[in-house]
Amino acid sequence: MGVDCTxxxxxxxxxxxxxxxxxxxxxxxNFLRFEESLRMDWLEMMSAFESRGxxxxxxxxxxxxxxxxxxLRTDVSPKHIKDHPSLQSVSxxxxxxxxxxxxxxxxxxxxxxGLPKNAGFIDRGIHFxxxxxxxxxxxxxxxx
Numbered sequence: 001m002g003v004d005c006t007x008x009x010x011x012x013x014x015x016x017x018x019x020x021x022x023x024x025x026x027x028x029x030n031f032l033r034f035e036e037s038l039r040m041d042w043l044e045m046m047s048a049f050e051s052r053g054x055x056x057x058x059x060x061x062x063x064x065x066x067x068x069x070x071x072l073r074t075d076v077s078p079k080h081i082k083d084h085p086s087l088q089s090v091s092x093x094x095x096x097x098x099x100x101x102x103x104x105x106x107x108x109x110x111x112x113x114g115l116p117k118n119a120g121f122i123d124r125g126i127h128f129x130x131x132x133x134x135x136x137x138x139x140x141x142x143x144x
Contacts, residue, residue, distance in 0.1 A: 010071040022074045026088040032061060032072060033093045039063045040070060043090070046100035048108050053077060055108050057087065059097075076110060089114040 004024065010017040020028045032040040040061040047058045059072040076085035089112040091097040101112040 015069055015071055017071045017073060019073045022076050022085075022087055025072075025074045026090065026093075028072060029059070029090040029093040032070065037066075038068070038070075039065050040068075041065065043094035043096040043100070044069075046097065046104060048104045048110075050108070055085070055110060057104065057110075059090065078109065084109045084111050086111040086113050088112070091115055 004021060005028065006019040008017045008019070009015065018028065018032075032038050040063050042062040042064060043059060044062050045060040047060075049056055054075040054077050056073065056075045060069070061072060062069045074087070076087055078085045087110055089097065089101055091101060091112075092114065098115070101115050104110055105112050105115070
């Protein structure tokens with residue numbers, strides 16, 4: 001792949017897990033999408049969670065032509081809740097990433113570089129000064 005990566009299994013499944021440094025996510029995405037032997041042509045879902053000071057982002061990939069699936073994973077490490085770490089968008093590789101990256105960016109405070117402004121954004125009329133799904137976030141006042 002030309003990218004430093006760690007291989008394993010995703011959870012208790014038999015799905016292959018590929019972990020890459022955040023600086024290499026775009027390279028890994030391009031390789032998985034366009035390498036003829038893999039052809040990961042569908043981004044089925046993205047998820048994010050915070051653990052041990054890192055925000056972990058998982059890309060659930062599927063190849064219709066190869067009948068295979070992989071999970072591509074990376075992480076970013078914000079130092080403080082006001083920090084907005086950056087990660088290269090994969091929306092040029094998989095257009096389906098647009099709403100996922102917009103939502104993860106809004107909820108976790110990640111800046112996806114190359115993501116079009118307001119891509120997939122839904123204005124719910126609720127705005128936060130800090131990312132609400134980060135562990136350091138403190139709810140103040142009434143929400144509903």
